[in-house]
Amino acid sequence: MVLRARDIRVEYDGERPTRAVRGVSFELRRGEVLGIAGESGCGKSTLAYAVTRMLKPPARMTGGSLTFRTREGEEIDLLSLDEEGLRSFRWTRLSMVFQSAMNALNPVTTIGRQFGDIFRAHRPEMEKEERVRRTRDLLEMVGIDAERINGYPHELSGGMRQRVVIAMALALEPEVVIMDEPTTALDVVVQREILDEVERLREELGFSVIFITHDLGLLLEISDRLAVMYAGEIIEYAPAEELATQAAHPYTQGLLRSFPDLTGVRRELRGIPGSPPDLRTEPPGCAFADRCEQAFDVCRSIAPRLLELDRREPGRPAGRWTAACHLNDPDHRPAAGAPTTEG
Numbered sequence: 001m002v003l004r005a006r007d008i009r010v011e012y013d014g015e016r017p018t019r020a021v022r023g024v025s026f027e028l029r030r031g032e033v034l035g036i037a038g039e040s041g042c043g044k045s046t047l048a049y050a051v052t053r054m055l056k057p058p059a060r061m062t063g064g065s066l067t068f069r070t071r072e073g074e075e076i077d078l079l080s081l082d083e084e085g086l087r088s089f090r091w092t093r094l095s096m097v098f099q100s101a102m103n104a105l106n107p108v109t110t111i112g113r114q115f116g117d118i119f120r121a122h123r124p125e126m127e128k129e130e131r132v133r134r135t136r137d138l139l140e141m142v143g144i145d146a147e148r149i150n151g152y153p154h155e156l157s158g159g160m161r162q163r164v165v166i167a168m169a170l171a172l173e174p175e176v177v178i179m180d181e182p183t184t185a186l187d188v189v190v191q192r193e194i195l196d197e198v199e200r201l202r203e204e205l206g207f208s209v210i211f212i213t214h215d216l217g218l219l220l221e222i223s224d225r226l227a228v229m230y231a232g233e234i235i236e237y238a239p240a241e242e243l244a245t246q247a248a249h250p251y252t253q254g255l256l257r258s259f260p261d262l263t264g265v266r267r268e269l270r271g272i273p274g275s276p277p278d279l280r281t282e283p284p285g286c287a288f289a290d291r292c293e294q295a296f297d298v299c300r301s302i303a304p305r306l307l308e309l310d311r312r313e314p315g316r317p318a319g320r321w322t323a324a325c326h327l328n329d330p331d332h333r334p335a336a337g338a339p340t341t342e343g
Ligand code: SF4
Pocket: 249, 250, 251, 286, 287, 288, 289, 290, 292, 293, 294, 295, 296, 299, 304, 324, 325, 326, 327
């Protein structure tokens, strides 16, 4: 494990506070890609900001713990880091690439100078010559001509700028890179090239990735494990490969039905009717009940717990597949043969 999040809670202050992240736990293993999926507004980005300690008011963390285990084996409690501690932690241990990142490059400063700023802040002992060499290497590593070091961001296409941002995120060899919709603004071909590049770099450099997107199809392809979020909670957590065909949660099943089959067989594209609940007024019971075709009476009164599925096979680690749905809970699911929908 490299990063462990336990029971993370985030609220947006307001007249009626919005509970945007409601008790999320996960463990990122060393070298893996953990995908986080869900419709927009489900709390994915808020979770990313919480994990990187970048939440800004009115958002604030109201509970949970975050533990980082470094490659040297030291455990760091991220919530206890002060500003100085966070500053040295970011980039060196954990870095981030956001959707709008390519627009965050400084337009009036050369690419080389922007890399230089990172090195000067975190590796003050580095000589100028080495900074330049390292920058050129990084640019080439993400498929950009090293001569661009003296160029400006506006001379590059969106895809190339996003590559620059990824190279910056990798500049200090972090152990974890969090990517929130890193390619969503780009066309499909460029997106594909960049993802292949990230995958190659990950194999070469061995960092772990948390990859956040609403694009479940893409996540199924690139993730080792996948967490599906709904209304601020993880509702299913599973090995990505098997999730595509064996999703246990009705919401995941609905998401899977709403994009074309990866094998090229076009399935009926069918969105999930309805919209997520208002998190300022939390309904009792399952947050998905209003949109769930399989809802039954208990769903409206008792919130389902994230439980290990009973399809667990011998020899496989516990906790590898969990879902929060009463249909998977022996205490609540209707008896076989009984009607499963409300009358
Ligand atoms: Fe549907 Fe009930 Fe499962 Fe919620 S708990 S997803 S409403 S069946």
